[in-house]
Amino acid sequence: MVRPDNRYSRFISWLKVLLPVGALALLSTMFLISKSVDPTTSLSYARVNLEELTGEQRIDSPRFSSVTADGAAITFEANSAVPDPDQANLFTAKVLAARIETPDGGAVDINAATAVINGASNRVDLAGGVTLVTSTDYHITTDQLSTAMDSTHAATNGPVTADGPMGHLTAGQAEITREGEDSDTYLLVFKDGVKLIYQPQTEGEEQ
Template identity: 35%
Template sequence: MEADRYSRLVSWLKILFPLIALVLLSTLFLLSRAIDPEATIPFADTEVQERLRDQQVTGPFYSGTTDDGDLISFSAEKLTTPRGQTGTNEAEDLRAVLDLQSGAQIVMDAARAKVDAGADQAELIGNVRINTSTGYSIQSERMTSNLTTLDIASPGPVEANSPAGEITAGAMTITNRQDSAGSQMLFTKGVKLIYTPQSMKE
């Protein structure tokens, strides 16, 4: 009897083991088909959607002429159009160069800028620096600039190095109005000048 039971058990196991192996293989096959190969990179579709929503241009450059005949050019590291807004752009590492008819040159640098073509305005934000060929170096945290005329303003405090010495002021404007004799730089609101004679600089 004992031998018969053993023989039956062996016979059943011979049938059962292959069936178990078949079930396991079928399960692995079904699981492998359930995996979507594109699901292994879920960020891909999100990245595409972000770029479509926030249009992005690398290394943009623009040049033109102001209403007064001055040459102006803008370049940046990156330009984006947030949320698909038309007419409004945000720039990183902006540089603007103005070549005036008088022969002077003004170079503006800023960490960021918001450009509104409809309003004809650019707002420069973060470590804004202006260098002129006439010897002025000006720094502020925020400035605004017109896109078609020479009309630059710093509504907040500025620090400047000039041929006459160091200047601090609460505000500053640079204009080139047709009714004025060339471009003008005006410091206002608590202006302080530390005069340095030319002989001491040399």
């Protein structure tokens, strides 16, 4: 009866020695594995990602609205806009839509593939297939258009084609402007070699 107790006591004594040693061995293995990771490599990846993020500044779905000095409401919306890294208040926008509502109740909707918005000069230069639709039912297409943000004025930078109540016309330029400084009337003017194919409305068509 004495020997089994001695064996059990010896077994417990060995466990008291082996378990702490095994724990130390596991801890040392963990430290060895952690030392195998190069912290400088992880840091370099972090720096690269940060540079990519800061180098691709972009504003998603920007919207700008204002009221001009003559009382017209202007709104601009775009899918995205990227600021110019070298010039403040200069943005390049993609898929831009603009709307001009004049005090006399008229409106013009403008769409373009790209636009350069210059906040310093209060000017927007649109390009890439510009279309204009007026509340007087004129549909105008042109390659480039410049419009102001602080006054009611927009002008194409080249030829235009248009379809409206009077028919189909082409011109060297189209312009939307105020009739006079004290006037509440706004005009859509076609100029520079205007050619009109008159298509009068027939009976039964909406006037």
